[in-house]
Amino acid sequence: MASMTLKVLKNLLSRPFTTKYPKEKSKVSVNFRGAIHIDQKNCIACRLCEINCPTGAIVVDPKKKYSVVDRSKCILCGLCAEVCPVNVIWFSNDYETAEQKKKALGKQLPGPNPKPRKK
Amino acid sequence: MIEIFYAALLIPLALVFEGVRRRLVARMHNRVGPPLLQPFYDIMKLFSKETTPRKNIVFNLVPYLALLCSLAMILIVPFSVLGFDYDFIVLGYIFILQDTFYIFGAVASRSPFGMLASVRELLLMLGYEITFLIVLALFFHSTGLLGFQEYNAELAFTKLPFASLFLLFTAFVILRITPYDVMIAEPEISAGFFSEYSGRSLALLEIAEFIKDLVIYLLLGFLIVGKAYALLLAPLFMLFYMVMLTSSPRYSTVVTVKTFLFLALLAFADIFILV
Amino acid sequence: MHEKIYPIGPQHPSLKEPLFLKLHVDGSYITKAEFNLGYAHRGVEKCAEGYFLDTALHAVQRTCGICSQCHSMAFLNAVEPMTEAKVPDKVYLQRLITAELERMHSHMLWGGVMAHEIGLETLFMYYWREREHILDVFDELTGNRVHHSPDLLGTAKRAFNKKNLDMVLEKLDLIEHEIKDLKEVMRSHGVITSRFKKHGKIPKKMAKELGLVGPVARSSGINYDVRQNAPYMAYRMKELKVKPVIRTGGDAWERTMARCDEIFESMRLVRKACEMIDPKEDVPKRKNLFAKGTLGRGRSEAPRGENFHFVAVENNRILRLKLRTPTLANVICYSKIMEGEDITDVPVILMSLDPCISCMERVAVIRNGKQEVWNSHELFEGRKHD
Numbered sequence: 001m002a003s004m005t006l007k008v009l010k011n012l013l014s015r016p017f018t019t020k021y022p023k024e025k026s027k028v029s030v031n032f033r034g035a036i037h038i039d040q041k042n043c044i045a046c047r048l049c050e051i052n053c054p055t056g057a058i059v060v061d062p063k064k065k066y067s068v069v070d071r072s073k074c075i076l077c078g079l080c081a082e083v084c085p086v087n088v089i090w091f092s093n094d095y096e097t098a099e100q101k102k103k104a105l106g107k108q109l110p111g112p113n114p115k116p117r118k119k
Numbered sequence: 120m121i122e123i124f125y126a127a128l129l130i131p132l133a134l135v136f137e138g139v140r141r142r143l144v145a146r147m148h149n150r151v152g153p154p155l156l157q158p159f160y161d162i163m164k165l166f167s168k169e170t171t172p173r174k175n176i177v178f179n180l181v182p183y184l185a186l187l188c189s190l191a192m193i194l195i196v197p198f199s200v201l202g203f204d205y206d207f208i209v210l211g212y213i214f215i216l217q218d219t220f221y222i223f224g225a226v227a228s229r230s231p232f233g234m235l236a237s238v239r240e241l242l243l244m245l246g247y248e249i250t251f252l253i254v255l256a257l258f259f260h261s262t263g264l265l266g267f268q269e270y271n272a273e274l275a276f277t278k279l280p281f282a283s284l285f286l287l288f289t290a291f292v293i294l295r296i297t298p299y300d301v302m303i304a305e306p307e308i309s310a311g312f313f314s315e316y317s318g319r320s321l322a323l324l325e326i327a328e329f330i331k332d333l334v335i336y337l338l339l340g341f342l343i344v345g346k347a348y349a350l351l352l353a354p355l356f357m358l359f360y361m362v363m364l365t366s367s368p369r370y371s372t373v374v375t376v377k378t379f380l381f382l383a384l385l386a387f388a389d390i391f392i393l394v
Numbered sequence: 395m396h397e398k399i400y401p402i403g404p405q406h407p408s409l410k411e412p413l414f415l416k417l418h419v420d421g422s423y424i425t426k427a428e429f430n431l432g433y434a435h436r437g438v439e440k441c442a443e444g445y446f447l448d449t450a451l452h453a454v455q456r457t458c459g460i461c462s463q464c465h466s467m468a469f470l471n472a473v474e475p476m477t478e479a480k481v482p483d484k485v486y487l488q489r490l491i492t493a494e495l496e497r498m499h500s501h502m503l504w505g506g507v508m509a510h511e512i513g514l515e516t517l518f519m520y521y522w523r524e525r526e527h528i529l530d531v532f533d534e535l536t537g538n539r540v541h542h543s544p545d546l547l548g549t550a551k552r553a554f555n556k557k558n559l560d561m562v563l564e565k566l567d568l569i570e571h572e573i574k575d576l577k578e579v580m581r582s583h584g585v586i587t588s589r590f591k592k593h594g595k596i597p598k599k600m601a602k603e604l605g606l607v608g609p610v611a612r613s614s615g616i617n618y619d620v621r622q623n624a625p626y627m628a629y630r631m632k633e634l635k636v637k638p639v640i641r642t643g644g645d646a647w648e649r650t651m652a653r654c655d656e657i658f659e660s661m662r663l664v665r666k667a668c669e670m671i672d673p674k675e676d677v678p679k680r681k682n683l684f685a686k687g688t689l690g691r692g693r694s695e696a697p698r699g700e701n702f703h704f705v706a707v708e709n710n711r712i713l714r715l716k717l718r719t720p721t722l723a724n725v726i727c728y729s730k731i732m733e734g735e736d737i738t739d740v741p742v743i744l745m746s747l748d749p750c751i752s753c754m755e756r757v758a759v760i761r762n763g764k765q766e767v768w769n770s771h772e773l774f775e776g777r778k779h780d
Contacts, residue, residue, distance in 0.1 A: 001366070001367065001583055001584055001585075003575070003578065003579060004366040004367070004514075004516070004517075004579055004583060005362060005366040007366075007516075007520075007575070008147045008362055008365050008366045008516060009362065011146070011147055011148070011149045012143075012146050012147050014149070016145075016146065016149055016150050016151045016152075017149045017150060017523050017526075018149075018150045018151050020151060028533060029530075029533045029534040031533070031534065031535075031536070031537045031552070032533055032537055032538065033537045033538055051446075052446060052448065052449050053449070054441075054445065054449045054450075054452045054453045075452075075456065075541075076538070077452040077455075077541075077543050078537065078543065078551060079448060079449065079452055082448075082546060082551060082680050083448075083680070091537075147516065148515065148516055148519040148520075149519060149520070149523060150519065231398065231399075231400045231401065234398075235400075235422070235737065238422070297513045297514075298513075298585055300513070301738075307408065307737060307738055307740065307741055309406060309407045309408075310407075365515070365516040366516065367514065367585055368509070368512040368513045368514035368517075368583070368585045368586055368589065369512055369513030369514075369585070369589075370585055370588070370589075371588070371589060371736070371738045371739070372422070372736070372738050373736075373738075374588065
């Protein structure tokens, strides 16, 4: 009983562990799968990502060589990035991607220039 | 007449006390905690929500009656306003009356959670209410006076150590602090007293609870140390009780009831020793 | 005395997931307990049907948020022997590190929830504060805090380098002292022992009869752990032999102590595995593997017990997936151990078995009311012997 009371008093006088979120942003690692980006210029429309997606979130238009990710279905598992033969799908660690209307989730995220993949 | 102005100021003070209390508990948990004015936002939000439909007349009246009791308490304890000189019997009576209203409300809500909560509260009442009344009587007997306005004992805990200890103990149950808060145990009976109220009724009940907490902190300082220091010492008592709240889990019902029945016996024996 | 029915309903402050426990109470003592499920069914087995193996792996990992890696490992145990994948040791060790870290974070989550049930919110906050460090490790190693899916069939998505392994060891050193303190509080705080001891007692005979699994069975004296009795992947290496935590007694306090000790055992395994990994080695590139044969079964040790996957494959796509999660085996004893207890003890007993309802929900389709029982040989061959 005494050990718990001592802990409580010690924590009363130390800095809180949680961050004050909107003012101080939390840090995530570089590997975090936060948002999906597709480099449309180099996509060859092989449709491997569409076949392998567990939820059917990617839809590829083979004539225009354009692929659309439905972000309300995407579970950010990373399988499409693994199967893509030309490495045009990649994830950035941006975690503030919520929208207020469901239609806005169909819009693609612009994203900065693609970074080269390790493999 | 300035006392009425002070008395009206005590109601927002009770809400600010609650805000400080939540922030203190959060710091003990090593997290930041809500803003200091959070209880105001909560009450305003509750007023905008839908109230539970009319069940029966007792269920609907209980929040108003409980709030009336709380307001009556706050007019007595710090200073008697309006020229009436209340004594400790009225104070003890109002405390028991408020608890009885809670029990009526819980039983009238006809939910199984309410039934269990009311049973637990009734069992506990045997223990702590008797002790509370006896302790109040001992404090006032030591100065020979009965009224709150003339009470002037200073550092009463040196003359009445056991009574002060019993008073600190009963405050655990009145404030609903673990380890003795079985009647409001959330995981077991989902806060049985208040589980059927929502909206305006719940807002009034919450305000009644906040005011009662402030009254108890003021009363402890008033009786144990002295009339002038009550407001200064209220935060210290709150700190003590919050440290107890965060460092101990809840005892089971049987153990709690036995503890307070034993305490009532000790208080009864104390009458003969008068210490 | 006439009986009342007290619902620990689908929604209740003490439940983390919806389940329905109907208690017949007499005053405040329980005379009978009935248990109902079905409030969180999502159809995971149907989700995986018709998909390629890698895709089904990603669907199966999302059965549960707390124990996602153990589902992955059971599925891979079922499917990888059917393909001709040669999996290097580094991949096995990476999977072990993720699985044991997940066991630690699951037990810490459970410790916090138990403390919340008896009213000690401070311990809840402290346990979850330590758990944050492990979630940060997951973020760095695999890319996500929960539903980390680092596995592919036969390989992994990325290789752990020296920076990752240093971070793992540093975080373990950071939390070790505090977890020891918290275990000491659970062991010796007067109120906690009075609330936990002698409640929810499961004798060894009942545990054997009902077929309980996991730390629940191991704290009643049954010595069974899948990592020890049927080792798979990296648990076959002799340096990583598991010493399961066996206790006798079978009440809620013993289960608490068993789970607290398992955290330290997992910590030991992670430290050993981090020494054994070669940080400069790379994992093989993903290949499209073809599964020969039709039926596969795999087991793994989830934080809650033995997890069993049964897979039927046709043309490299999943034909039927059957999961038997450990909570499904444990939940059957609720009606027996609640009788005679007071209502005050219900949340303690409920949570001490560590139910994970969302993993557990399955549906049995009954046609014509006829019942058939298949044994394991028939299941494996795919036809019923007459």
